[in-house]
Amino acid sequence: xxxxxxxxxxxxxxxxxxxxxxxxxxxxxxxxxxxxxxxxxxxxxxxxxxxxxxxxxxxxxxxxxxxxxxxxxxxxxxxxxxxxxxxxxxxxxxxxxxxxxxxxxxxxxxxxxxxxxxxxxxxxxxxxxxxxxxxxxxxxxxxxxxxxxxxxxxxxxxxxxxxxxxxxxxxxxxxxxxxxxxxxxxxxxxxxxxxxxxxxxxxxxxxxxxxxxxxxxxxxxxxxxxxxxxxxxxxxxxxxxxxxxxxxxxxxxxxxxxxxxxxxxxxxxxxxxxxxxxxxxxxxxxxxxxxxxxxxxxxxxxxxxxxxxxxxxxxxxxxxxxxxxxxxxxxxxxxxxxxxxxxxxxxxxxxxxxxxxxxxxxxxxxxxxxxxxxxxxxxxxxxxxxxxxxxxxxxxxxxxxxxxxxxxxx
Numbered sequence: 433x434x435x436x437x438x439x440x441x442x443x444x445x446x447x448x449x450x451x452x453x454x455x456x457x458x459x460x461x462x463x464x465x466x467x468x469x470x471x472x473x474x475x476x477x478x479x480x481x482x483x484x485x486x487x488x489x490x491x492x493x494x495x496x497x498x499x500x501x502x503x504x505x506x507x508x509x510x511x512x513x514x515x516x517x518x519x520x521x522x523x524x525x526x527x528x529x530x531x532x533x534x535x536x537x538x539x540x541x542x543x544x545x546x547x548x549x550x551x552x553x554x555x556x557x558x559x560x561x562x563x564x565x566x567x568x569x570x571x572x573x574x575x576x577x578x579x580x581x582x583x584x585x586x587x588x589x590x591x592x593x594x595x596x597x598x599x600x601x602x603x604x605x606x607x608x609x610x611x612x613x614x615x616x617x618x619x620x621x622x623x624x625x626x627x628x629x630x631x632x633x634x635x636x637x638x639x640x641x642x643x644x645x646x647x648x649x650x651x652x653x654x655x656x657x658x659x660x661x662x663x664x665x666x667x668x669x670x671x672x673x674x675x676x677x678x679x680x681x682x683x684x685x686x687x688x689x690x691x692x693x694x695x696x697x698x699x700x701x702x703x704x705x706x707x708x709x710x711x712x713x714x715x716x717x718x719x720x721x722x723x724x725x726x727x728x729x730x731x732x733x734x735x736x737x738x739x740x741x742x743x744x745x746x747x748x749x750x751x752x753x754x755x756x757x758x759x760x761x762x763x764x765x766x767x768x769x770x771x772x773x774x775x776x777x778x779x780x781x782x783x784x785x786x787x788x789x790x791x792x793x794x795x796x797x798x799x800x801x802x803x804x805x806x807x808x809x810x811x812x813x814x815x816x817x818x819x820x821x822x823x824x825x826x827x828x829x830x831x832x833x834x835x836x837x838x839x840x841x842x
Contacts (some may be wrong), residue, residue: 442482470513560715589660626677629678686745690748694743698748702751703728712788751797754763758814762786787818790818797814
């Protein structure tokens with residue numbers, strides 16, 4: 433039996449033991465009696481576990497649970513259950529709306545809900561370009577497999593950093609266990625399966641929450657280990673974006689933030705970002721610049737608030753994917769350039785163009801935060817990456833600045 437089969441199986445495959453059923457019946461009655469605290473969401477959840485079912489349902493529930501903000505948890509049981517109920521009802525409503533589309537919807541241009549993660553981006557050595565989307569995955573197999581290898585490398589460097597004599601890093605046992613489970617998952621060589629995507633999503637939620645907790649404490653006690661943990665987190669994020677199943681879940685999350693009542697404001701901000709990126713010199717290919725405008729023109733002709741919200745969600749995802757690609761390349765260049773394998777002039781030119789791109793993207797995403805707070809960690813990471821670049825390049829000038837006395841070897 434595979435792990436997925438195990439998760440999807442009924443809790444009691446043969447029969448629900450009589451004494452356990454009696455206890456559950458009593459507990460359920462008590463929970464329903466105390467209805468003011470909203471225990472019904474947990475009754476429904478446990479009964480799904482009892483019956484068994486598609487793993488994606490549990491992953492989606494876990495995802496919605498993990499996105500509840502800390503202030504809500506601090507308010508206590510009633511507030512938490514009320515928020516879970518709200519998210520469950522919103523998700524259910526969207527599922528029903530999706531299932532009830534009419535034939536006339538065939539005339540509607542395809543949205544990311546049908547082909548998730550409409551645009552992905554990859555650095556080709558000079559510029560960021562749009563990656564071709566595969567019908568089964570959200571990106572090509574080669575692109576996905578490349579990210580698998582990058583994540584494996586990050587995990588290997590993490591182990592090497594831990595093994596350095598005198599390393600005093602402290603890592604919770606739970607985190608070490610999850611990281612080892614991630615290593616084992618990558619070694620199974622089944623990256624093209626839904627089972628792989630499901631467990632990657634589950635592990636990433638757990639690992640990312642623990643890494644956030646470590647960052648809040650100021651790190652694990654070793655700068656080198658902290659750096660490798662950031663690489664693991666970024667590589668997981670890149671790899672997750674390659675899976676249709678995960679993209680659907682993440683799109684649904686964004687749809688709880690960008691709705692019909694704020695879609696117009698989001699679209700206006702997205703247009704501002706697209707116009708700004710088109711106006712400045714950046715590390716984007718013409719095709720990539722065009723993708724940032726996407727279906728925004730079509731949005732002007734659409735009067736249905738929910739369809740306008742769908743367009744805003746799709747375009748926000750495109751901008752998020754570009755931001756992740758920019759962040760990834762900044763970290764990669766920082767490591768490569770530290771090896772002094774290319775001239776200082778070429779480094780300055782490449783870094784200036786990349787920082788220019790990162791600054792515009794970060795500013796655009798920052799303006800979206802009041803509508804889509806789930807982007808806050810990405811914006812924070814980008815700001816830190818830009819600050820690190822600027823701190824390390826106090827004498828770096830615009831490579832095209834005529835006042836720069838140093839010759840630029842490109």
